[in-house]
Amino acid sequence: MNNNLKEQVLRMSGVNPLKCMRCGKCSATCPSYDEMEYHPHQIVYMVEKGEIEKLMASPSIYKCLSCFACVERCPRDVEPAKLVEAIRLAVIRQQGQNHLKAKDIPDLIEADPDLPQQALVTAFRKYTK
Amino acid sequence: MQKIGVFVCWCGSNIAATVDVQAVSDTLAKEPGVVYATNYQYMCSESGQNLIKDAIKQYGLTGVVICSCSPRMHEATFRKAVASVGLNPYMLEVANIREQCSWIHKDKALATEKAITLGRAAIAKVQLNAPLQAGESPVVKRALVIGGGIAGIQTALDIAEAGFEVDIVEKQPTIGGKMAQIDKTFPTLDCAACILTPKMVECSQNDKVHIYSYSEVTSVKGFVGNFTVSIKKKARYVAENKCTGCGECTTKCPMKNVPNEFNLGLDNRRAIYIPFAQAVPKVATIDPNYCNMLKNGKCGLCAKVCTAGAIDYKQQDQVIEERYGAIVVATGYNPIKLDKFEEFDYSLSKDVVTSLELERLMNAAGPTGGTLLRPSDGTHPHTIVFVQCVGSRDTSGCGKPYCSKICCMYTAKHAMLIREKYPDTEVYVFYIDVRTPGKNFDEFYRRAVEQYGVHYIKGMVGKVAPRADGKIMVQASDLLANEQLHIEADMVVLAAAIEPDKSARPLATMLTASMDTNDFFTEAHPKLRPVESPTAGIFLSGVCQGPKDIPETVSQASAAAAKVIGLLVTAKLTTNPCVAHCNELMCNGCSSCERVCPYGAITYVEKEFRMPDRTTQLRRVASVNPAVCQGCGACTVACPSGAMDLNGFSNSQIMAEVDAICQK
Amino acid sequence: MVYHYYPGCTLKTKAKDLDRYGRKSMEALGITLTELENWQCCGGAFTMAKDEIATKLSSVRALADSRDGVLVTLCSACHNVIKQTNYAMANDAEFAMKANNYSKFDVPYNGETKVMHYLEVLRDVVGFDNLAKAVKNPLKGKKIAAYYGCLLLRPSKALQMDNPENPKILEDFIRAIGAEPVLYPYRNECCGGYMATEDQSVAAKKSGQVMDSAAEMGADMIITACPLCLYNLTKNAPGHQIPVYYFTELLAEALGVKD
Structure with a gap:
């Protein structure tokens, strides 16, 4: 367990995973559930246990839609989405770890000229440092 | 100058481990007026008390200071001890060197210094203490119970059985409360009405019990043993003494579309109605919001069909005043509103219901005659999903932080009853934890699983989505299988959190009884005085004090009754002599004290005063009724001229304490 | 101001x-x-x-x-x-x-x-009542489903816009322009958002669900305030015929200022 990473994630997110009472409402409401290897409730628990590296290596962290459904509906105000974001940042802040690269953008636009700017800037902000 | 004895308690190691008790007694021995100082392991023990008594006799002490635990703990013990050897009990002061010193500090030197300072302040106060005599006040031999649910009913019947008069004030047209709406009771599954309605009838037949239905408490004055309460009897436009409860009017009234609150709006009633067949009193009530006659003078049909001549459209609200020795709060609960939980689409789909609504849908006297049918289309549901903890254990601000306690059991009951009656119906219960402590409770829940095949799934529901074809898509977590489930349901039942009735908060203000942040009444002690409010003479019964089921409610209701009976059998109560008085020469007649007094103990009188030039002058001055004053001291701080003073806590005594703390 | x-x-x-x-x-x-x-x-x-x-x-x-x-x-x-x-x-x-x-x-x-x-300006400054009075071409008989998506309401603690689970601002707007709002359970669920750049099938699934739900509840059209929602609903939910518009377009039409 890498305590340093755990502390970093807790500090960045401002989330206290100990507030979680393991009701699973986050995973029950998550629109990206099927796309994820680790689901929101597991992510909260894994952060609590300090299994950050496992999460950093998982594609799950790129599947969160940041729709805030888990944040809004959590009865304990845990805010799982903030953990996902902190873990993803812990990855992409490392050199060469951008999930979406600037050079890929022209291809995306070419593939679908209707893609709104909003989609591109949002994806870029989520996936790239 | 007083002759003062100082007694420093070790409280085992509670004080002695953090405070140098020897240093405290040695230092305080040198204070002016102190003729004797000692310390001892347990001052509250019999030998400790004897130590105090002996010192009083041997040194002729006129004042005593005990440095020990909080006066809330043992002031009464020590007062009794000193009184037994002839010292006035109000010549004793307690310096709290435990809760306010040893328990909260770590540094022994600093804690010792603080203990000495606290002791010095108490000595300074005792110097100015004067002997006080406790008075006596009579006890009115009548009790008031506010709320006529099962809690109020049980309390009232027990008090009546002991031979005392008791009044029940119920805001609904009938007593019975929530239990009257419930179908079956756990864990025995006997019918709620079968065990409740005989008690309701007993209330109406017992000479000692008087029911003020459709009534509310509007003001409370006085104090323990002697409350004066105003009760507003709302106009029901039917003479209670004439109405026979035949119900003819309730079938003839042309206003048919009034939501029936007894069935939680699942069906309609008329503008004149009797809530349910076994209502007590069985008297009709006209709903002024819907009655055409009351609204625009057109109709009058009910009066025409009433053979008893009971209808009275001119009836007015009536306020009656009654005196009581004790008051019991039994205001009960309601399920919370679900507007903040619309992810469950309660407002979008009629087939998403609360558990209390399901009770009515399963009740033989309910809107469907006891056959479980979907409210939307009247068809039989084949898949039902129960969602637990809707708004309970919720710290997000949408719900309540506490566990509502009753939901796990009533949901197991619902699930079991449905499976028994409709074996073709699949039942899912989504839970966070199943909490079933209680006699035969866990066995009951296990029966639902093992014998009735109810699917218990650990996880919460995240989204409920009704479809146009009438099915309801339920998206939920199955945490043990680590899956997101999608269930096609016909009905969804939400176990909504329960909260105290909204009338409780204003009532608490009237009673000067304390409440917690969730609007539950606070008990005098959470373990040792669970049915008493910290306000003397106010008792607590049922869910108004905290979530509880029927067996617990009934136990607490009887316990509250026992406490009330204990008070009512007392011939006279000793009154607290630490009451306020007015120094009339300083009083400027401003009424500030009268306005802040929560007990209504202060009145103003016109009085003649002789002036230095021998003329007389008529002045308006405050006058305190010592029988009503509770010694809270609000008036002494509100008084701008310093005329109000409190026996035992006089302004000069408090200043002496402050001086003693500040000197050095 | x-x-x-x-x-x-x-x-x-x-x-x-x-x-x-x-x-x-x-x-x-x-x-x-x-x-x-x-x-x-x-x-x-x-x-x-x-x-x-x-x-x-x-x-x-x-x-x-x-x-x-x-x-x-x-x-x-x-x-x-x-x-x-x-x-x-x-x-x-x-x-x-x-x-x-x-x-x-x-x-x-x-x-x-x-x-x-x-x-919010329409609701709190103009007022929906006044908006209704200003409408020249009421959209009578139109059944419109409001699509909030996720960005408009959540997190409610910060956005303070409307009840995040049972909003009514768009429905009130629809009534003000003379049309009839259609309620459906997926109006505040995510369309798939920027995941369209990563995996269009996710957007297709989520947007399809929204479109299905609005359609079966009887909507003639859907309105939104979000360009990405409009893109996902129209582009990534194939097989759905209901048109999706920006709410301002219907507003302009109702006010008679659409060219």
């Missing part, structure tokens, strides 16, 4: 209709939207990490520049980012300190500006 207007990147390009009809309608209702000078892209998403400062500075600048009035947003994403940034400036002292240290405003900014979504 000055109504500073923050159009955002997409309203200048792919979502020109949202912008154009929005301005025309507000003008017709007697409110002038003054486009903020030198606004910069909000970034599309609010970075939730507390130590992210730079990504929020464009919003902070827009907020600080609007101190003499109200900052009006129209795009759901801009609205979400700017309101969340404003909430952080008012409630997260460390973030506010760092943002102020960098920005060097003449007077430090601590979340004083009021941010209003265009719909």
